[in-house]
Structures are given as C-alpha cells and as structure tokens.
Amino acid sequence: MQPPPPPLPLSADGYPAPGGVTRRPVGDGESVRANRRWWDAAAPAYLAEHGEDLGDVDFLWCPEGLREGEAHLLGDVAGRRVLEVGCGSAPCSRWLRRAGADVVALDLSAGMLARAAVLNRASGIAVPLVQADVLALPLASASVDLACSAFGGLPFVADVRGALAEVARVLRPGGRFVASVNHPMRWPFPDSPDPDDLQVTSSYFDRTPYVETDDDGRAVYVEHHRTVGDWVRAAVGAGFALDDLLEPEWTPGRAQEWGQWSPARGALVPGTLILVCRRP
Template sequence: MIENEGAGADEAEATRRAAGDAESSRASRGWWDRNADEYQREHGGFLGDDRFVWGPEGLDEADARLLGPAGSLAGRDVLEIGCGAAQCSRWLAGQGARPVALDLSHRQLQHALRIGTGFPLVEADATALPFADGSFDLACSAYGAVPFVADPVRLMREVHRVLRPGGRWVFSVTHPLRWAFPDEPGPEGLSVAASYFDRTPYVEQDETGRAVYVEHHRTLGDRVRDVVAAGFRLTDLVEPEWPAWNTQEWGGWSPLRGHLIPGTAIFVCERDGR
C-alpha cells in the first residue's frame, strides 16, 4: 500500500502538533476506512491487482529483488504490514510464497477481498502483531504502517519478534528529506519551506480538535537508529531514481521533483541468526 499524499477531509484543519499512539492509531483507522474507495479508484491502476510496487517512482519488486533473489520466495512465510488491497501479497503468492496480509483498515481489506485472495487477511494494529514469535521468514511494507505510528521502534520490535532468525524486513516510506519541502509536484515544491529536523507530527483535525489523519516524521538518521534499536541490522538503503517511463504525478511526487530530489527511502534490514 502506498501512502496517501496527506490530504484529509475537506473541513479538516492541517497543523503540526503532538499525537500519541492511541490518537494516531484511531485517526489512521478512520481515515483509511473513509478514503479506501477513492484511494483504490485513483491509484489502483498504477498499483495493479498483483504487482509489488515500492513507491510512486514505480520501482517493482520483480526487478529490485529486495526481498531476495529470483526464485527464493517460494515456500517462504511472508507478512505484509499495511497491505491496503493486498496487491503486494498477491504478487508474493504468485511467486510461490505464503503471504499473510495485515492492515488496520477494515475497508481496505474489503477491497482485498473484492480483488480476490488465496491467503489470510488480518485486521490488526502493526504495533501489536497477533502472531507467535518466529512465525515468518520475511516481512515487508510498501508505504504501509510505519509513517503512521507514534512509536516506530515498538512496531520494529514487533516485526523482529515475529521473524525467524535470519529473517529480512524491508519497508518503504516517504524519503525524510521531503518533509522540508512543500507537498507540491510543481516548481513550488522545490524550495525548502520547513526544518528537516522538526519531528512534530503532521495532523489534520476536525472542528473539535480531534485528529482525523496523523503522519509522523523521522529523519534519515532517526530511521536508522529505530531499525538498530529494534535489533535489526541495516544492509541497504535504496533511494529509487525517477524513471523516464513514469510521467504521472501522485500528490507531491512528480517527474520534475523526482529527477532532482529523492521521494522514497527503502530500508532493507535483517534479523540476526540467533
């Protein structure tokens, strides 16, 4: 699932303020339940029904092989976190893997059922994974839950717990550098407008001050420290370049910006063998 460009309900007020675990989780569940239909209508063609895309640049796992070499996925137990309509899990199943697709949003999982699945769908919070220790060989998230949780280390530790020794955890998020720039696809999105070091969450709230959308910023260094604090070893950090074939705009992502500054960061992590 690829992250929305940060738009909320028409009446929502955008601000920067603190937002804890419970408020962030509640806002994310509500936002994705309300907006899943529009999201899938607008982006479903790009995502495909059974394609594994890491971000708006269009980097495809079939080419990138960040989860493992060609042919290595067959028979592997894989957890997709923040799966949306489970497009990535559907591709994994086509490679012979045994995916489990998890999302906080009931409506997103209904879209997964609409497209069709032959694997389990689980509605749960990524910071409290309902699986036994050592249940999976691999875990992945394409713009899924990571940016929407207040405590990313808690999420990472849960992923570490459910992975088997030697397991791999790969996730993509908006490149942290983008937080210093306006979320605009044109020239106005190329000038620094905020401090890269400001970790204050981006919040959209209703007239009562109740959050309806929350996204949390971490610097690149923060993300690395989060991974290490959870017990992982970072083996690669991929910053996809914008390809010539991709002419579409997706929120603040565009060919103009994509050729100049990174839009996505993909972290490839491994659990130690113990």
C-alpha cells in the first residue's frame, strides 16, 4: 500500500496554493484523488469564509441567495428519505432533518465531513454522514424518495452522466432530484465579481477541464465544464425526466460576494443553473 500524499501547501488565505494552472483532459480517478485532497485541505478556509452564509442548519441553493425554505424545489420532505450529494459541512441535511426528513449526507471529503460531525453535535441535529464517491453510491437501488445537491460535487466529476445515473438508480420511481451547479455562462468569463471584467476570455464550447497542479504537475484541483445542453443531455441520458431549469436572479438586498458572484455581476448575467429532475 502506498503512503498517503503529503498535505497540500497552503497560501496566506488558507486555501491550497497551486504550483501551476492548466487546461487538460482529466479522467474519473484523477479527478477524485485531486478533489478529495484539495477539499480536505481547503475545508477550514472555505468554511471560515462562507460558513456564516451557509449557516449550520439552513438550505442555501446558490450564491444568489435562493433558499429551500422559500423555493420549495424539493416539495414536502417530512417523512421522506433524502440523499444529499456533496453535503460539505451538511447544513442542508440538518435543515432537511429539522423539517422531518430521514437524511443521508454524503461527501467525498473527510475534511468537510469532520466539520459536519462537529456541527451535528453543536446543533443537536445529527444526520448520518457518509464518505463516498457519487459514481459508487453505497445505497440500495430505489431506496430514497428525494435527492439533492446544492453546489455539491457534480462540477468536480468527470463522468457526470455516470454520476446522475447512480443518483437515478437509488431513487424510487417518481423520486425527484434537484441540483444546483455553476451556470455554464460563467466559464468564458474571468473569475471576478467585477462586472467590468465581463469580457469573454475563453470559449463557452471548450469543455477542457480547469486544473490546478502541484510542483510536480499532478492535479490537485479539477473542475469540469458543461454547456447547458450538456447538462440536459446528461440528465436525460441518465434516465431522468427534466421538469425545469432555473436560473436564479440575485436576491434583492443581498450584499454577500462569493468568489465571482456579486450583486453587481448578478444583475447582469446568471451565475447558477438548477436542474429539477424526476425519475419516471
């Protein structure tokens, strides 16, 4: 057995400091290894930056400020078994549990799940936490009523159709799956909240993944791009019926900036795509 890789070096802001940035093809195994390692290292900094906005028991769908308590995209969750994919520190799962759902919270990152365990104890709302890859869900077929992923793991998965097929497999017939992801329109623009930076710098149609590497050229962070059409075809190809596509507008009065998301930029272009799917 090979020893685990050393911890990633951190920059002054607490996030992993890449040795380089490139665009190149990346497969499933490399994506999983890189992103598990990156999120394990980044969890403290990410939650220090965004934890207050995410809350401990809350369901935020996206940086625009859309919350499930207002949107009701999952419908009535009381008494339903719900799977959350890419739960992070699991505030959405605890919100669902408080609303009466039987929840399973799943994430690739042990670092994120460690924080979720702390918040389970602090909030008094314990949800089961599972470390697993969405491409191999450790759940029986047709065993959950609903599934959700609020800016969870899907943009980091190479085989997104395979991931969606796994979610469809564990859903009962008629079950709903709702997922929010980076809006594909964000890909061609610089990663900046400033609306003055809304100048196309790459092709919307270039699906080559964004990759951060260590000093030896190994991937330590991978993000995959799909067009809107790619997302639709992936969902339908995985066996889902697509009931709706949402592009949330910026919540009036919300001042929170989140990476390239900001009130000024959110007034001009969409930042989030939400897929509302159903297993027939």
